[in-house]
Amino acid sequence: MSSHLDSLATVWSNEVAAARGRARPLVALESTLITHGLPWPLNFETARNSEQAVRAAGAMPATVALLEGKVCLGLEPSDLERLARDGNDLVKASRRDLAPALAQGRTAGTTVSATVFLAHRAGLRIAATGGIGGVHRDASESFDISTDLDELARADGMLLVCSGAKSILDLPATLEAIETRGITVVGYRTSHFPAFTVQSSGLPLDWRVETPAEAAALLVKHHQLGCPGAILLVQEVAADQAIELAEMETAVQTALRAAEAAGLKGKPLTPFLLNDIKEATEGRSLIANRALIEANAALAGQVAVAFHQATTTGSSR
Secondary structure (H helix, E strand, O other): OOOOOOOOOEEEOHHHHHHHHOOOOEEEEOOHHHHHHOOOOHHHHHHHHHHHHHHHOOOEEEEEEEEOOEEEEOOOHHHHHHHHHHHHHOEEEOHHHHHHHHHOOOOEEEOHHHHHHHHHHOOOOEEEOOOEOOEEOOHHHHOOEOHHHHHHHHOOOOEEEEOEEOOOEOHHHHHHHHHHOOOEEEEEOOOEOOEOOEOOOOOEOOOEEOOHHHHHHHHHHHHHHOOOOOEEEEOOOOOOOOOOHHHHHHHHHHHHHHHHHHOOOOOOHHHHHHHHHHHHOOOHHHHHHHHHHHHHHHHHHHHHHHHHHHHHOOOOO
16 A cells, blocks of 8 residues: 655554555544543543454554654554543644644644544545534634545545534534535435534435445445545434433533633634533533444444455446
């Protein structure tokens, strides 16, 4: 597997290097959910469980991060634990932060935009995360729109599994921005756009698939057509873990008022809001967050295996 990252100090974990040598399917996993999204030790447990879910599906997890100025695709267990323990003391790197962080030899968790960028440059096709960023509720004044959307629009031939976009966002505007960028959104056993720890935003989707094989076949056609951008495969959080929409909206509004009073904007805003919501839901949003992260990793592994089978057996021709 050739890589556009060969000119950089790129490190493949032992497992991922072996999997590449045997042409096994790989799944890129985002790492800011480890460093900034979940508290210790839940972050470490979730990261390990997510990687194991990918392995159980028959694929190989490649958790993406920066370690001391090196791009890492796949982490050794000790490095994964280090990211989890050090957490908020590390850089939260979006795609724009990659060059400065690498030049200064920094260690960082990679956001969706950075993970997708690095995975795409390395030739990986499948990735997974919890929920993507999008259009913030005050975007008409702040112009705060996550670079996740632009990076997905540039990641030709990739598929990202997620549980829609975070509930703290303007979800109708986020879905419009996704569609404007030509990103294909497909529901996995759902006809509505999920709202992270809330099962449904109520926003309808045009397309859905029922199996990993159907999702893989869609990606094959997407690639054959030369369609630009990524496919967003969205999966609802499990019903027994989900937060009700009305309860979540109340928690979000309270958190937004607290953030405004604290004068928070930019990168610190999302972690603050998610923590405030965790407290308002008595920790249930955290449980749901963990559950959907692990479920999305499992689905990504299944799609990666199905895509590998479709493209190596000639069944897609």
